[in-house]
Amino acid sequence: MNQPDRPNVIEAIRFDGERLQLLDQRLLPAREAWLEMTGPDEAARAIADLVVRGAPAIGITAAYAAVLAARRCKGDEAAWQAALDRLERARPTAVNLSWAVARMRDCAKRSGGPDPERLFSEAREIHRQDIEANRAMAEAGAAQIEPGSGVLTHCNTGALATGGIGTALGVIAEGWRQGRIGRVFADETRPWLQGSRLTAWELSQLGVPFRVIIEGAAASLMASGQVAWVITGADRIAANGDVANKIGTYMLAVLARHHGLRFMVVAPSSTVDPQLESGRGIDIEERSPAEIWRAAGLESEPPGFAAWNPVFDVTPAELVDCIVTEAGAHFPPFHFA
Amino acid sequence: MNQPDRPNVIEAIRFDGERLQLLDQRLLPAREAWLEMTGPDEAARAIADLVVRGAPAIGITAAYAAVLAARRCKGDEAAWQAALDRLERARPTAVNLSWAVARMRDCAKRSGGPDPERLFSEAREIHRQDIEANRAMAEAGAAQIEPGSGVLTHCNTGALATGGIGTALGVIAEGWRQGRIGRVFADETRPWLQGSRLTAWELSQLGVPFRVIIEGAAASLMASGQVAWVITGADRIAANGDVANKIGTYMLAVLARHHGLRFMVVAPSSTVDPQLESGRGIDIEERSPAEIWRAAGLESEPPGFAAWNPVFDVTPAELVDCIVTEAGAHFPPFHFA
Secondary structure: OOOOOOOOOOOOEEEOOOOEEEEOOOOOOOOOOEEEEOOHHHHHHHHHOOOOOOHHHHHHHHHHHHHHHHHHHOOOHHHHHHHHHHHHOOOOOOHHHHHHHHHHHHHHHHOOOOOHHHHHHHHHHHHHHHHHHHHHHHHHHHOOOOOOEEEEEOOOOOOOOOOOOOOHHHHHHHHHHOOOEEEEEEEOOOOOOHHHHHHHHHHHHHOOOOEEEOHHHHHHHHHOOOOOEEEEOOOEEEOOOOEEEEOOHHHHHHHHHHOOOEEEEEOOHHHEEOOOOOHHHOOOOEOOOHHHHHHHOOOOOOOOOOEOOEOEEEEOHHHOOEEEEOOEEEOOOOOOO | OOOOOOOOOOOOEEEOOOOEEEEOOOOOOOOOOEEEEOOHHHHHHHHHOOOOOOHHHHHHHHHHHHHHHHHHHOOOHHHHHHHHHHHHOOOOOOHHHHHHHHHHHHHHHHOOOOOHHHHHHHHHHHHHHHHHHHHHHHHHHHOOOOOOEEEEEOOOOOOOOOOOOOOHHHHHHHHHHOOOEEEEEEEOOOOOOHHHHHHHHHHHHHOOOOEEEOHHHHHHHHHOOOOOEEEEOOOEEEOOOOEEEEOOHHHHHHHHHHOOOEEEEEOOHHHEEOOOOOHHHOOOOEOOOHHHHHHHOOOOOOOOOOEOOEOEEEEOHHHOOEEEEOOEEEOOOOOOO
């Protein structure tokens, strides 16, 4: 399926109304392979297994999966709702997932039941709005950056994580195009290596020069004076501006403050959870320790070995200098309603 | 060869005067294999290739390799000195390497030439002194820790990195034995994974429970209140107390200060470089970016990809609360002469 209104060359989610295709992000950058699915449970498994990841991309995938569910259920609304419940449980931290599922439920309610064609329009609209939000964020974020600045980013927040050009990485691509960003560093982002695998792949596709560092080198990089901004995405933003994002984000925010750098978070307003007063209420997903041991050459955790593998952390609002949504740049004190 | 005076069960360097055996640390924890070498250049290569690593262990290996060089050179002092030059260049950051080589040169000078038996005694003495220093540091360091404390360590600083029970990890093992340490966390330590491979293996051998975390989770761990001390080794300590150590150490020191934790550095006095006024003069080794890309499933760096891979960093003395050497615990302001 063509999406002629997509401004970027990279896309990771394709849907023709019947078949959902996902670029398998577990295999990048070594291999570009697509998985095709026709049922909602396959899509839920793809979300849980990180075939697709990134809060906005998970939301879009879930919206398309809700269309697949409607086709499967053939009007059986209870079965459709149950499929959406399973989708919603695929990942706990990103709010965009439950936001997109709730929007699909609303659409069905308005149409008197899960009508596949109406739901397809709604899902396409979610995707289209994300593309537009990405563009607006890229411009609003880039405008904050002084010409020639160095930036450090974390995880992957580009086309692979969203429906469009990305959130933080969209700002970086746009900032580079405008000459506001002169140097790009990307954390490799253990344990899943979204930085060295996905961000590196995207930036190389876009022709933006970059250097990957291990997280342990972020403090040295900051002390070297080569970066002015740390720019990350978010998986959930509380009303007070506390930010849940990939593990390591809070570390970067503390280090940025120590070194006098600025810290920008870029996320669509679907990431904001205004019901959530502060970051204390956010459920932090822990994944299998196998993600840690695999790198050490171990297929499983040997007796006596143990690991703690939280995959998100919470950055308190007081360490955040700027939150960019499609509505523009927000500055402290943050109040999202 | 037996070393009956070694208090610990783990050893990684064996020398019978003719053959140097090194436990190949590149293969742990998946496999325990020993490499045997009879020439100094093989030993230099083993140091460069990280078969053996850890500042004190590198020093001991170089001392034994100087004996091998003396046997090879059969009295040709120029050839012996040239072999020692090559040894000294195997790794640039750890001062213990040049310290051990200088000590072997002094011994030869005192004996009127590179006499293998005299040099063998000297090398054994270097090894024996490291074992004793380890014991003294373990006790002095553990004495600083309140009963039941949680600690976080970085890299590997145990028996695999030294001649004895270790530096920082020796403090942790002793602190655990005394009940002063109640919880042990270890950074996995990218890119070489000394934590998840070597420290995890050692602690499991010693029966000390631990959990490995990715570096990106260190800030979250500190915020959780589970650790009171960060304890690391050092590769070089300047006269003013600035500490060069494994990349990520400086990050931990900044994070520890932010969270109100204490930061302890444990290293034998051979690690102190009193000629060096501050950390600014320390040569920071950069290793191949391949160490970063390998984890991402890439055999080589694809076109358009780039990485920065410094393997040490410098922690300014003002972030260090305590430096433990075999002479005891030192507190700020530090003045090493």
